[in-house]
Amino acid sequence: MQLIHTLDPLRSAVESLRTDGAIALVPTMGALHDGHLTLVREAKLRAARVVVSIFVNPLQFGANEDLDAYPRQLERDCALLDGEGVDLVWAPGVEVMYPAGFATNIAVSGVSEGLDGAARPGHFDGVATVVCKLFNQVRPDLALFGEKDWQQLAVIRRMARDLDLVLPHADAIHGVATVREADGLAMSSRNAYLTPEQRAAAVALPTAMRAAIVEIESGVALDDALSGLARTLLASGFLSVDYAELCDAADLSVLPARSNKPMRLLVAARIGKARLIDNMAVAPS
Ligand code: PAF
Numbered sequence: 001m002q003l004i005h006t007l008d009p010l011r012s013a014v015e016s017l018r019t020d021g022a023i024a025l026v027p028t029m030g031a032l033h034d035g036h037l038t039l040v041r042e043a044k045l046r047a048a049r050v051v052v053s054i055f056v057n058p059l060q061f062g063a064n065e066d067l068d069a070y071p072r073q074l075e076r077d078c079a080l081l082d083g084e085g086v087d088l089v090w091a092p093g094v095e096v097m098y099p100a101g102f103a104t105n106i107a108v109s110g111v112s113e114g115l116d117g118a119a120r121p122g123h124f125d126g127v128a129t130v131v132c133k134l135f136n137q138v139r140p141d142l143a144l145f146g147e148k149d150w151q152q153l154a155v156i157r158r159m160a161r162d163l164d165l166v167l168p169h170a171d172a173i174h175g176v177a178t179v180r181e182a183d184g185l186a187m188s189s190r191n192a193y194l195t196p197e198q199r200a201a202a203v204a205l206p207t208a209m210r211a212a213i214v215e216i217e218s219g220v221a222l223d224d225a226l227s228g229l230a231r232t233l234l235a236s237g238f239l240s241v242d243y244a245e246l247c248d249a250a251d252l253s254v255l256p257a258r259s260n261k262p263m264r265l266l267v268a269a270r271i272g273k274a275r276l277i278d279n280m281a282v283a284p285s
Contacts, residue, residue, distance in 0.1 A: 001082045003089045006096055007137065013088055014051065014138055021048025025140035027131060030054040031071035031189035032080050035179040039144045040084045042176050051138050052081050053090040055097060060126030066273075071192055090138060097133065106132050108162070111252050112155045115266055116277065119242045127152055128159045135165050142167060148178040148186050150264055150279040154252055178278070180206065190274045197237075198272040204236035209265055209280050212244075216265070217283050222246055222257050233269050242268035242275070246282060260284045 004010045017023055024047035026039045036052075043050045054077055061067035078089055105125050112124035135143065145153050153175045159165070160173055167173065179187045184206035185199075194202060212229040216222060230241040246255045249262035266279040 001078070001086055001089065003078055003091060005091055005093060007092070010088075010090055010092075010137060017049040017051070017087055022141035023047055023049045023051055023138065025134065025138045025143040026050065026052045027134050027143065027145070028052060028054055028077075029056045029070065029189070030077050031073055031192070032077045033179075033187045033189060035146055035148065035187035037080065037084055038179045039146060039176050040081065040086060042174070043142075043144050044085060046142060046144075046174070047140075049087045050085070051088045051090055051140065052086050053092075053134050053138070055090075055092055055130065055134075057097070057126055057130040058094060059098070059129055060123050062120055062122065065120070066190075066193075069193075069273075071189060090134075097130065105129055106159060106163075108155050108159050111151070111158050114252060114254060115243055115245065115247070116151050116268060119268060124152070124155045128155055131156050132159060132163065132165065135160070135167070140167065142172045142174055144174045144176055146178060147175045148188065148278065150249075150266060151252055154250065184210075186276075186278045188276065190276065193274040194272055198274070201237035202271055202274075202276060204233055204238065205267065205269060205276055205278055206280075208232040208236070209267055209278060213265055213280060213282050216246065216258055222255075229267070233267075238269045238271045240270045242270070244269075249281070258282065258285045 002013055004013055024043035026043050028036050056070050058067055074091060081089055106128040107125045108128050117124050157173050160167060183203045185203050208229050212225045215225040226244045229244050233241055244267045246263055246265055249264045261284055263282040264279045265282050268277045
């Protein structure tokens with residue numbers, strides 16, 4: 001497995017990998033867990049060569065967010081990726097990704113504006129900008145992202161279509177189902193911020209979401225189901241609920257009631273030092 005930190009060696013290494021067939025890119029910010037490794041395994045099934053990027057992207061962190069605290073463990077991450085048979089790890093420094101004078105920003109309207117876009121101003125501009133750069137740097141045939149960040153996936157799909165990013169496969173931006181701990185909590189690098197007590201309480205998030213979905217699907221008024229969900233989280237040790245919304249699965253518009261189109265329930269809530277997000281499908285009416 002090659003570990004590369006600068007652009008010229010990256011370009012020659014990916015051109016050489018390309019002679020073996022399709023290249024899949026798995027963009028990450030490191031601190032890898034089984035959710036990331038599931039993306040890597042899926043990538044290996046879909047492409048001859050797998051590139052994983054590890055870059056803690058300052059552009060997608062707000063001023064009061066956890067950029068400095070975000071776990072960085074490149075050596076451990078590389079050992080895990082080597083064990084999975086990854087071909088190349090692309091780990092640029094901030095000065096390589098954003099050289100002095102960097103002044104470009106990609107803003108995706110609509111789909112990036114609500115939910116996490118409203119709660120974390122500028123976050124999705126940062127994600128779109130870095131993912132566009134990663135696509136241009138690696139020029140993958142496909143890229144894989146976790147469905148846990150459902151809105152991020154929708155933003156990246158919109159950007160790739162709008163900017164004609166060259167990704168030749170039909171399913172080139174591939175979403176992979178959320179990987180969960182045994183008790184149902186979605187895996188996240190930010191779960192590491194939780195104390196054992198907070199970690200035990202955090203299971204209320206998926207449990208309350210599933211209960212709300214049962215209610216919505218059985219005809220309980222949406223407002224009642226969503227306010228009950230928020231109350232359960234606050235009673236279980238969560239400090240606040242940033243949002244709990246039923247949304248159109250594709251454009252993320254907030255729905256006033258269950259509809260006949262694919263839908264997701266999306267929630268963001270804070271517990272201890274962590275802000276946890278999750279989303280689940282809701283059956284169309
Ligand atoms: O999902 C993530 O880890 C990040 O948002 C991504 C896609 C690697 C961009 O920095």
